[in-house]
Amino acid sequence: MTAAQVENPTSGGSARLRYQEVLRQPEARQLLAGTLVGRLPNGMAPLAIVLAGAHTYGTASGAALAALYLLASAVGGPLIGRQTDRHGQTAVFAVSGLISCGALVAVAAGSSRLWQVATAVTVAGGLKPPLEAGLRSLWGAGPGSVMPSRDHQRTALALDAASQELIYIAGPVVVAVIVLAASPSAALLVTAVLGIAGTALVVTTRASRSWTPVDDRPGDWLGPLKSRQLRPLYAAMTCIGVPIGAITPLAINAGTRYDASWLVGGLPAVLSAGAVLGGLAYGARTWPGTTPQQLIALAVLFSAGWLTVSVSGGPAAVFAATAGTGLSMAPLLAAAFAVTGTLAPRGTVTEAHALLVAALDVGCALGTAAVGLLHPLFLPAATAAGALVLLTARRSLAARGGTRITPSSATPASLEATT
Secondary structure (H helix, E strand, O other): OOHHHHOOOOOOOOEOOOHHHHHOOOOHHHHHHHHHHHOHHHHHHHHHHHHHHHHHHOHHHHHHHHHHHHHHHHHHHHHHHHHHHHHOHHHHHHHHHHHHHHHHHHHHHOOOOHHHHHHHHHHHHHOOOOHHHHHHHHHOOOOOOOOOOHHHHHHHHHHHHHHOHHHHHHHHHHHHHHHHHOOHHHHHHHHHHHHHHHHHHHHOOHHHHHOOOOOOOOOOOOHHHHOOOHHHHHHHHHHHHHHHHHHHHHHHHHHHHOOOOHHHHHHHHHHHHHHHHHHHHHHOEOOOOOHHHHHHHHHHHHHHHHHHHHHOOOHHHHHHHHHHHHOOHHHHHHHHHHHHHHHOOOOOHHHHHHHHHHHHHHHHHHHHHHOOOOOOOHHHHHHHHHHHHHHHOHHHHHOOOOOOOOHHHHOOHHHHHHO
16 A cells, blocks of 8 residues: 555545544543643743753753753653553553653752752653654554544644644743742642643543554564655654754844844744644645645745745744744644654554654754854755655655554554444
8 A cells, every 4th residue: 555545635625524523533632632731841841941950050051951851852752652562552651651750850859969950850851751652653543543534633633733832832831930930840840740640641541541562563673763764754854853943042043133032932932823823724624645745845835934034134024934934834744743654664653653753853952052053044954955855755755664553453442332
């Protein structure tokens, strides 16, 4: 089966499933809500760690601790995803979530020794459950999975990609409010509570409890990285992540250059807001072409958007260009995750999705570090490189990669009786 056969490339005017039809599926609301709550630490923890670390050790150390948290998340996510593919979601997510929560509490408690806090930060990030990857594994498609058809799955992925941007809008705001009302340590405690609460919402669903691993998973330690189809996708998404990570320092630079302090918070917020709208629009209708073709087109559009941002002059123009660029971001991520789910080798679906998240995280880290050192055109150049990689690999992306996990062996088959 090819990717083109997986879906029906209909005309752009035909209607997709309504979001209500997706959310009406058994436990879909709880899974989506739990994953969003459980991922709030992604938008809260880095800022809370910076503020808590800066209060005790200085700004540079606080920033280094936050970077350590993100790096640990990028490394730990795929490793926990691999354990999930081998042992199921319930125990793996519950244990890792509790340990990560406890480590954040330890960070909040503080220590006079920086190495102890750094260790706790590493554990908190490295053992954070990959709820995002887990949810996309559960969405599935076909009999026995949460989503009964490919149309349901595509719409669900678009809804998820759009709604996750709310994390990066609400997360920093929640931290700022708590810090003003109490302290950075209190913000870390709330972050820990939300993380474990979201994990609990996910693992208590029947879908998560009955999700079972594939018995004949390949023993190759490379896992999804062995796939010739997925390797270029991961490389491309690393490039795509560069400008996403650069948005905060870019906003600071723009605020200084144009003497417009409102851009510091305005640019990240409008990028995420644009992504929410774009993701909802993408999921609300059927678009021409197969998902791999849409992925390439969206990568090109995303690159063009960053070129517009880079050459814009004046605060209003930069703000508008950033909003326009955000419109293609969530659809791009939704298409990337859909392709990943299709091409994931048998028994590696959670790890494959977690590796995609890790690739984006690595790109974000590179963008954060490089934006102040390189020419602004570096951002569209990075995304153009990602689009070029996808274009070069278009045939392998459209080919059937590996053997997909079937609903009977790796999705909650027992859920079928409840539909």
